[in-house]
Amino acid sequence: MLNTSMMSKTFTFVVFLVSSAAFVASASAADATAAAGKAKADAVCASCHGKDGNTPIDPSYPKLAGQHRDFLVRALLDYKSGARKNAIMASQSQALSRADIDGLADYYANLPGSLQVAMPK
Numbered sequence: 001m002l003n004t005s006m007m008s009k010t011f012t013f014v015v016f017l018v019s020s021a022a023f024v025a026s027a028s029a030a031d032a033t034a035a036a037g038k039a040k041a042d043a044v045c046a047s048c049h050g051k052d053g054n055t056p057i058d059p060s061y062p063k064l065a066g067q068h069r070d071f072l073v074r075a076l077l078d079y080k081s082g083a084r085k086n087a088i089m090a091s092q093s094q095a096l097s098r099a100d101i102d103g104l105a106d107y108y109a110n111l112p113g114s115l116q117v118a119m120p121k
């Protein structure tokens with residue numbers, strides 16, 4: 001016969017198992033989104049922003065690696081809607097779905113970055 005303490009431990013263990021499974025499921029969904037983002041980043045964005053998101057082909061092209069995820073999502077949505085105007089990024093963002101944007105933002109936000117601003121002397 002189970003006493004109260006054993007039942008409570010068993011209950012705690014079951015809660016732990018269920019919440020771990022939920023955590024693993026949500027982690028792998030996020031991994032899948034970021035993996036899709038990496039594939040698109042390598043195929044499309046790397047040609048201008050650099051393969052690591054950190055070595056753009058021109059100093060006027062922003063680094064994306066290590067940028068805040070919400071900043072990246074907002075920038076891409078704004079280019080797509082026309083709220084932020086730039087001829088190059090307007091065309092780059094047109095074909096992106098909201099899921100593409102989330103994946104790209106996950107991917108770039110988690111890359112090691114060197115975002116910094118050089119101050120004038």
Ligand code: HEC
Pocket residue numbers: 040041044045046047048049060061062063064071072075076085086088089092104
């Ligand atoms: C042909 C070159 C080119 C390609 C390809 C390109 N970009 Fe850009 N991107 C730029 C330029 C140039 C800017 C700066 C635009 C501006 O001044 O608003 C920029 C800006 C951005 C910004 C704003 C960053 C900031 O710091 O404000 C984001 C986010 C971005 N690009 C994401 C992407 C993603 C994601 C892709 C791939 C789907 C991509 N870009 C493909 C040239 C490119």
